[in-house]
Amino acid sequence: MTQTFTDTSIVRPALYVVATPIGNLGDLSQRAVDTLKGVDLIAAEDTRHSARLMQHFAIATRLVSYHEHSGAAREDGILRALGEGKAVALISDAGTPLISDPGYGLVVRVRAASYPVVPVPGASAITAAISAAGLPSDRFCFEGFPPHKAAGRRQMYEALADDQRTLVFYESPHRISDSVADMAQAFGGDRQAVICRELTKTWETIHGDSLAGLCEWLQQDDNNRRGEFVVVVHGAAKAAPQILSAEAERTLKILLRELPLKTAAALAAEITGNKKNALYKRGLELAEDAG
Template sequence: MSEAVLYVVATPIGNLADMTPRAIEVLQSVSLIAAEDTRHSARLMAHFNIKTPMISVHDHNERQRIDKILQLLGQGDSLALISDAGTPLISDPGFVLVRAVREAGYRVLPVPGCSALVAALCVAGLPSDRFIFEGFLPAKSGSRRQVLEALACEPRTLVFYESPHRILASLEDMLICFGADRFVVLARELTKTFETVEGRPLGELLEWVRSDANQQKGEFVVLVQGAPAPGGDAFDPEALRVLDLLLEELPVKQAAALAAKITGLKKNALYQVALGRRE
């Protein structure tokens, strides 16, 4: 590797067989690995016989590490950035470092691999063409509900990460903000021994988690179906038939605008309904 590069390397979220050959090659070839927790990553390195030196780069020291990493890049050394599991920067440290490296004129290259967000989304059975990733919700219930209330009318699929000691409280707050009928998928311990992916209306899902202590353990991805389009059920069936016919031939925006002219209904309301029906 003649040109100094910072590689952002994804690592397994559970099953070590998910480590890519390219990730192993890069981690063996770079001069230094910046790891979120060197003690945690040491087990991964030992498993793949990777002997590259490591330094810690985490939330509390990321800014302090920048000068050292830029110095090494300036000497022509390539480095790799990894998190404890999955893809760095996705609800993990690294953004500050990556931005500093790019601003200094060095290349930052991805080495793609596992991401709990993508793994959960592709098996949830919820619309994945448009979604919002919110990461971890606030720890305190009041702040958490404020965030959830702001998302209550969001039509796109919502994706959250959650920890075992807050999963019940988060689902309870979702019940208050989203209602018992909103469909939610709980993806737990993905790729690990006790992997579970369960989807139910939120009220049923909460009771299922409450009744089984095992389903309260591990790392969670919570996926929430987007809110139904406002007023869609109240539309006259003939208006919906017109809208559906137009959607077969036209983009959503044009179909909604033309349906509004034909039916006399509000264009914005028809647009929201059209988005839901197109999905």
């Protein structure tokens, strides 16, 4: 389904996915305010939390709860509202819905029913952290919250240790120290990283150092371990190309006389201990030279 909207009027029926502030109320856009005032219903992660936002901006639209434990019945109710020709807004407690927040299942069902889903962009802790961290931002990978248990968390970090993209994690105050220590163990203590704490709020802190240095910083003051955290980690350094030994190249050439390249490279790797990918690449070069 292709959808195109060129003005700010409320479309009915439609689901509006509206970003709300992550701290500073001044970050709520005028378009978001107009949308929340104009829709017929707002599905909020926590209606008590969102009621304060609504009161601040004099938004009188009815709120209903929609959170990670909401069952299909709540989604059914929202789809019924759309079926009646109403406009519904989806908001989370803070930031952009669906980014480590509930909403994915609802959006899937709404799109499957061929109703428009309209994003109203705004605050996001991910982009706020990336923009201020001073680490490469051309390629990054958002990994959300790491596993709560240490074993699962370490396994996750070890799997990402060679990833060359900048890595972005959310973390809670209860686990931030252990989590950064596990990062230092998996990525190396000298890997550069930035801790972004309480973004856009009164006690906003953005502190960069090596992972080893960040472990020490977290222990220096209890306040450093309070609040909501985004941790941005520099990607792994690009691996230097492996130089094949004379023995490896000779072995590869002999095997290539009788075997396909893929098989020759695999056998040469087993015989010489060199990387199969490096041998395969060298085999391609030899074939080009011969051609």
